Amino acid sequence: AQSVAQPEDQVNVAEGNPLTVKCTYSVSGNPYLFWYVQYPNRGLQFLLKYITGDNLVKGSYGFEAEFNKSQTSFHLKKPSALVSDSALYFCAVRDDTGANNLFFGTGTRLTVIP
Amino acid sequence: GAGVSQSPRYKVAKRGQDVALRCDPISGHVSLFWYQQALGQGPEFLTYFQNEAQLDKSGLPSDRFFAERPEGSVSTLKIQRTQQEDSAVYLCASSALRSGANVLTFGAGSRLTVL
Numbered sequence: 001a002q003s004v005a006q007p008e009d010q011v012n013v014a015e016g017n018p019l020t021v022k023c024t025y026s027v028s029g030n031p032y033l034f035w036y037v038q039y040p041n042r043g044l045q046f047l048l049k050y051i052t053g054d055n056l057v058k059g060s061y062g063f064e065a066e067f068n069k070s071q072t073s074f075h076l077k078k079p080s081a082l083v084s085d086s087a088l089y090f091c092a093v094r095d096d097t098g099a100n101n102l103f104f105g106t107g108t109r110l111t112v113i114p
Numbered sequence: 115g116a117g118v119s120q121s122p123r124y125k126v127a128k129r130g131q132d133v134a135l136r137c138d139p140i141s142g143h144v145s146l147f148w149y150q151q152a153l154g155q156g157p158e159f160l161t162y163f164q165n166e167a168q169l170d171k172s173g174l175p176s177d178r179f180f181a182e183r184p185e186g187s188v189s190t191l192k193i194q195r196t197q198q199e200d201s202a203v204y205l206c207a208s209s210a211l212r213s214g215a216n217v218l219t220f221g222a223g224s225r226l227t228v229l
Contacts, residue, residue: 004156032215043118044218090156100145101162104157106156
């Protein structure tokens with residue numbers, strides 16, 4: 001069975017400060033991990049993914065995420081938050097056993113305070 | 115097209131009415147997915163097509179939900195005899211390859227409100 005947990009419904013951070021949005025996962029095989037961002041009245045936009053290789057993945061808009069196999073985590077990070085980063089962030093997982101659907105977490109609302 | 119297009123963007127239906135939601139995936143994309151996103155929740159998988167074949171419909175919540183992709187491009191999600199609990203945003207996504215590592219590109223969604 002596959003599942004994703006995003007333990008924080010809401011994260012607030014001051015503009016210019018580093019941000020972290022947490023994600024842990026559970027899969028049967030090896031994980032394929034994704035972060036998506038959702039702005040109001042818009043679809044999900046892809047930020048970055050981990051498939052294999054380097055545990056630190058860099059993505060769009062200065063975001064990065066670190067894959068930690070022992071902690072089954074894939075936290076999203078950014079060194080310096082912008083007000084425009086305020087949005088809903090979703091972590092998602094698929095495994096490598098052939099399942100096609102992507103399992104999403106419940107989302108974390110990030111608010112960057114000017 | 116340049117992206118995944120969904121129509122209508124907003125649909126209000128009276129309980130008991132049938133609705134049809136359309137998805138135009140990115141041209142040439144083999145895989146197509148439908149997800150349901152309730153208010154305040156993450157997207158939940160409904161069904162998956164590879165070309166015209168519906169390979170997985172395990173997420174469809176009841177037999178009132180039906181999806182098709184007859185020519186392997188445009189897809190329609192149909193909900194019969196709508197109920198209030200069907201109110202949600204229905205998201206369509208497509209990807210070029212069958213690989214599980216591939217990125218899904220999402221449409222803006224169709225927001226269904228059942229009164």
